[in-house]
Amino acid sequence: MIYGFTGKILYVDLTAGRLHTETIDETAYRLYPGGRALAAYLLLKHMPAGVDPLGPDNVLILANGLLTGAPFSTATRFTAAARSPLTGAYGESEAGGFWGPELKMAGWEAIVVTGQAATPVYLSIQDDRAELRDARHLWGREPEEAQAIIRDELGDKLTRILQIGLGGENLVRFAALTNELRHFNGRTGMGAVMGSKRLKAVAVRGSNRYLGIARDPQSIADLGKRLAKRVKQHPQSWDLQDKGTPGLTAGLNTAGILPTRNFHTGEFEGVDNLRWEAYEQEILTARRSCYACAVRCKREVTVNDRYQVSSEYGGPEYEAVAGFGSNCMVDDLQAVAKANELCNRYTLDAISTSSAIAFAMECFEHELIGPDETGGLELRFGNAEAMVRCVEMIARREHIGNLLAEGTRRAAEVIGDDAPYFAMQIKGQELPMHDPRGKVGLGLGYAVSETGADHLTAFHDPMVANPESLSFKGAIPLGVREALPPRDLSRKKVELYALLENWSSMERAVGLCYFGPTPRSFIAVDEVVDAVRAATGWDVTVEELLRIGERATNLARIFNVREGLSRADDTLPQRLFEPLESGALAGVAYPKDDFARALTELYEVKGWDPQTTMPTREKLAALGIEWAADLAG
Amino acid sequence: MQVHLGGHLSFYDAERRSWVEWPDAAPLTLRGLAERLGLPAGEIAFVAVNRRLAALDDLARPGDRVEFFPPMGGG
Numbered sequence A: 001m002i003y004g005f006t007g008k009i010l011y012v013d014l015t016a017g018r019l020h021t022e023t024i025d026e027t028a029y030r031l032y033p034g035g036r037a038l039a040a041y042l043l044l045k046h047m048p049a050g051v052d053p054l055g056p057d058n059v060l061i062l063a064n065g066l067l068t069g070a071p072f073s074t075a076t077r078f079t080a081a082a083r084s085p086l087t088g089a090y091g092e093s094e095a096g097g098f099w100g101p102e103l104k105m106a107g108w109e110a111i112v113v114t115g116q117a118a119t120p121v122y123l124s125i126q127d128d129r130a131e132l133r134d135a136r137h138l139w140g141r142e143p144e145e146a147q148a149i150i151r152d153e154l155g156d157k158l159t160r161i162l163q164i165g166l167g168g169e170n171l172v173r174f175a176a177l178t179n180e181l182r183h184f185n186g187r188t189g190m191g192a193v194m195g196s197k198r199l200k201a202v203a204v205r206g207s208n209r210y211l212g213i214a215r216d217p218q219s220i221a222d223l224g225k226r227l228a229k230r231v232k233q234h235p236q237s238w239d240l241q242d243k244g245t246p247g248l249t250a251g252l253n254t255a256g257i258l259p260t261r262n263f264h265t266g267e268f269e270g271v272d273n274l275r276w277e278a279y280e281q282e283i284l285t286a287r288r289s290c291y292a293c294a295v296r297c298k299r300e301v302t303v304n305d306r307y308q309v310s311s312e313y314g315g316p317e318y319e320a321v322a323g324f325g326s327n328c329m330v331d332d333l334q335a336v337a338k339a340n341e342l343c344n345r346y347t348l349d350a351i352s353t354s355s356a357i358a359f360a361m362e363c364f365e366h367e368l369i370g371p372d373e374t375g376g377l378e379l380r381f382g383n384a385e386a387m388v389r390c391v392e393m394i395a396r397r398e399h400i401g402n403l404l405a406e407g408t409r410r411a412a413e414v415i416g417d418d419a420p421y422f423a424m425q426i427k428g429q430e431l432p433m434h435d436p437r438g439k440v441g442l443g444l445g446y447a448v449s450e451t452g453a454d455h456l457t458a459f460h461d462p463m464v465a466n467p468e469s470l471s472f473k474g475a476i477p478l479g480v481r482e483a484l485p486p487r488d489l490s491r492k493k494v495e496l497y498a499l500l501e502n503w504s505s506m507e508r509a510v511g512l513c514y515f516g517p518t519p520r521s522f523i524a525v526d527e528v529v530d531a532v533r534a535a536t537g538w539d540v541t542v543e544e545l546l547r548i549g550e551r552a553t554n555l556a557r558i559f560n561v562r563e564g565l566s567r568a569d570d571t572l573p574q575r576l577f578e579p580l581e582s583g584a585l586a587g588v589a590y591p592k593d594d595f596a597r598a599l600t601e602l603y604e605v606k607g608w609d610p611q612t613t614m615p616t617r618e619k620l621a622a623l624g625i626e627w628a629a630d631l632a633g
Numbered sequence B: 001m002q003v004h005l006g007g008h009l010s011f012y013d014a015e016r017r018s019w020v021e022w023p024d025a026a027p028l029t030l031r032g033l034a035e036r037l038g039l040p041a042g043e044i045a046f047v048a049v050n051r052r053l054a055a056l057d058d059l060a061r062p063g064d065r066v067e068f069f070p071p072m073g074g075g
């Protein structure tokens, strides 16, 4: 008898229009207990190197975590993974919301999508019944409309729908997936992969309950009650509920690391119009949540003024506030909300979209592109209307939007001259809105992340900089011993980075949201361990959980080595090695020499070759994945 | 004096306010101000006075705009 998971994986061959089921046994599942771990395992198993990311041979994995759908706060996430059309490397992105939990209720751990449909289709799953249905009438429709039509067709208003919008259909290389219109697998272009397969949506309805498959349902239920109560009593979760991520804007500006003018500087003059107080007064209409999560960190906004912003698509997170705000030098929150709404409506990743526009603004100001390319737009920093219009252009692939839809790395190569220097990307993926010049461990994470620059790959240095802080104390059971300043890049910081990277990787494997466990938030380490034990009956320890995270990262790394990536791809954009122009960290650059040394040390700590970055056989044996040693040739 | 309790520091105000009007009296250090506001030392990552970073031993003066911030993570 297995508990906490069913082991069932649905295989969908879109070329042949055939579906079949396979199961993963408990021994394998314990090594790859869902999410990014299971996805990386399945990708390596089913896909050869070198496939066209937008061709039929790419494999799209949708994988729940072990705990996805467990009725306690933040156990909501599922992973979308494939070879990324944006980076050519391992692509992966997590989303919360309601779709993953529903898939779990339907009894599935993952869906493996191969091939390419001749005409648009959608996949409908009701418990163990699954079928492909015609979606030609849905292609081109906005998510709200498509969702209503599918629910109507299936005669079920509660069907949960994961889908792509225009960005995915038009193969924008950073297109996202959306579920329930408000929750996004934003990064690495999984929406473009789904679009290339002509798979418009996956509709799911399940009638099981997580507690029905858990080994110790009472403990899970008790944890749910305890956490629901604690949300308002713990400062970190209370803050996420009260302000959500937009609460970060003012503090990061004061600290001098609010990305501004395409990362030229870390302080924005117009920040008072973007900070949380303005957000709350001007655009906020409700706080929303994901499945069974009492944190309720999601924002809903409505605007009927200079712009019309629908409440249906979710409000801007911090990333969009900084991306469309300070980084494009726009101090109009309504414009930011509109640009964000368009990203959500067209299923574009808000981070990459805003970064691509900031890049284009810099190119425009340096006359590398002009009105001929922009369709007449004066695409300068601070031009809110041009920024909003540019989001449309990207989704529709019009004018400069057609080039930006290829991602900033490709766009910069085409534009030439200084453009590659203006492209703030790593491995082809645009930087999130956290400046590593003020938190250097994060920079290490940006550089080595297998998916390209990512702010959730590891920790943010301030979390473990003060031994008296809640976040530091929370991380002690992981083996964190010494608090280190945010700009320390010593060997100790490298070791700390590796440890906490394993922890956050584990969260993304078992289906927990980054805003659940310590050090970012309010769930203790032993509660995570206990939850896995209660779900499965396994005698797991924190060490085993860390190994799950490490194993998943090693598989993703092997995927990249197999695609020809190496140390040279684990880098930072040149601009970060140059000093910030103003603000609290004026004159401060990312320490270039320390970076090279720290990278070498990190590979050593991880057990990877310092040049190829391939994990050693010993490391793979220690992780129980010797089978992967020969994959990269 | 206008005092901002950034991020989760407003949790420590009984009314959960993020802006507090502090009566202008004798100058006191920012550390002293934080203590009187009930902010735990471990949760203060940095402080700004009139939009510029300051040290906790610096003085807060009448009319100042003081902003305390906690360690901030990703999101």
Ligand code: SF4
Pocket: A073, A074, A075, A076, A096, A097, A240, A288, A289, A290, A293, A294, A295, A296, A297, A298, A513, A514, A515, A516
């Ligand atoms: S913390 Fe926020 S994003 Fe995470 S599961 Fe809860 S509501 Fe969703």
